[in-house]
Amino acid sequence: MRAVRFASFGEPADVLTVENIPAPQPGPGQVLVRVQVRPINPSDLFVIRGLYGALPRLPAVPGFEGAGVIVGVGEGVTDRTIGQLVIPMGASGLWQEYVVVPAARAIPVPEPIGDRQAATAFVNPATAWLMLTETLRVEPGEWVLQNAASSVVGRHVIQLGQRLNFRTINVVRRREVIDELRAMGADEVICEQDENVVARVHALTGGKGVRYALDSVGGASGARLAASLGAGGTMLVYGAIAGESLTIHPGMLLFRSATIRGWWLTHWFQSATPSQVQSLFDTLFRLIGDGTLSTPIVAEYDLADVREAVREAERKTRPGKVLLVG
Structure with missing residues (x-):
């Protein structure tokens, strides 16, 4: 699978590369998600520069937020289904094609929301x-x-x-x-x-x-x-x-x-119970669904064009989100 990675901290357009790495497989209680859409947030860029409050071990895949479709389920999973659009919470970097998360952390997205607004519904x-x-x-x-x-x-x-x-x-x-x-x-x-x-x-x-x-x-x-x-x-x-x-x-x-x-x-999610997290997303999906909250999308780039995408995301006059797709 394709994955955006960085082996050292620095300017995103300089240190990010697109590599082919083995796709993960779901274990018991887990689901495999084919990530389709990922916004570029300031927090992602702070991580890549090494300036965020929590930093990964290198090399790492960036990306706190995204949405995708479940394409595989592990043993014992009964409340998530293949083909379901979800937000994978707590995955180790979403700027790649596939991620594995516990089934309980794959937040189902109501059908009217769509993958673009779902991908930007979290942060x-x-x-x-x-x-x-x-x-x-x-x-x-x-x-x-x-x-x-x-x-x-x-x-x-x-x-x-x-x-x-x-x-x-x-x-x-x-x-x-x-x-x-x-x-x-x-x-x-x-x-x-x-x-x-x-x-x-x-x-x-x-x-x-x-x-x-x-x-x-x-x-x-x-x-x-x-x-x-x-x-x-x-x-x-x-x-x-x-x-x-x-x-x-x-x-x-x-x-x-x-x-x-x-x-x-991050601190809120670290202390929140699963029921609190689900209640939060129920509220956010309701507000997105009725039009109260809407995230403007200004551009979409394939994963292969991530360097160009991060340059676009850092334009000071940008009025909305830049997405990584594919």
């Missing part, structure tokens, strides 16, 4: 949903402030704001995306290069600041979000796109009793 929708509803418990009518608002997670936050009746203040780097985000339902959009973010947020909130903020950038952008928190506010840091330190004035924490905390999807 970004789950991140947005869990941060907003389980960790922050955002209340209707409240403001949620976020940077990187034109990212896929950012768009999901906007979409969920429409569904759950909270308001969003969306910080972006490029003014060209302002009208698009407003058309999606963004309540307010601030371009960092044109406006003072902190002043605008305080004007929008009557000087109170916001109760909730989501930082996926770090650096100066994240610091501006932190400075926009009101009394008792909380900011979740779930990304570090800028690759820069987040500097926060201690008075903000001291006098406002604000909270800054990290949030990582």
Whole structure:
């Protein structure tokens, strides 16, 4: 089978190769999945560069997310069937043609969803949903402030704001995306290069600041979000796109009793029970199925063209996901 691999950490377009390796076979309680679609996420690229929170032994196959069809079942498997579209959870790299996972970790996908939206149903929708509803418990009518608002997670936050009746203040780097985000339902959009973010947020909130903020950038952008928190506010840091330190004035924490905390999807899944995982996917599939959540797809590349695909995925103006297919 074909597999994308890397034997050393480095720039993805430099270290990734496509190799032919033996296909795995399912053992008792396992299923063999023919992976069909795999999105390229920032977390995948951080792993390849050796900059992620958990790194594999090398050589390794990257890829946290994807969807495919069950083509083989091991002894004792009775609740999964050949031909079933599933999301293989916990596989050791999905940028290859076949993976083996325990049957319980092959999440069945409802037929109307399709393999493209199924392949992107895990990392970004789950991140947005869990941060907003389980960790922050955002209340209707409240403001949620976020940077990187034109990212896929950012768009999901906007979409969920429409569904759950909270308001969003969306910080972006490029003014060209302002009208698009407003058309999606963004309540307010601030371009960092044109406006003072902190002043605008305080004007929008009557000087109170916001109760909730989501930082996926770090650096100066994240610091501006932190400075926009009101009394008792909380900011979740779930990304570090800028690759820069987040500097926060201690008075903000001291006098406002604000909270800054990290949030990582991996930690949630490590502690979640199988029933919690299934409940999460039931919710996400429902939101995708009724159109509340939708991941834009901008390009598809065959596995053989992975180097070109990762270059496309890192274009700053890219408005959606790049997929690896085949």
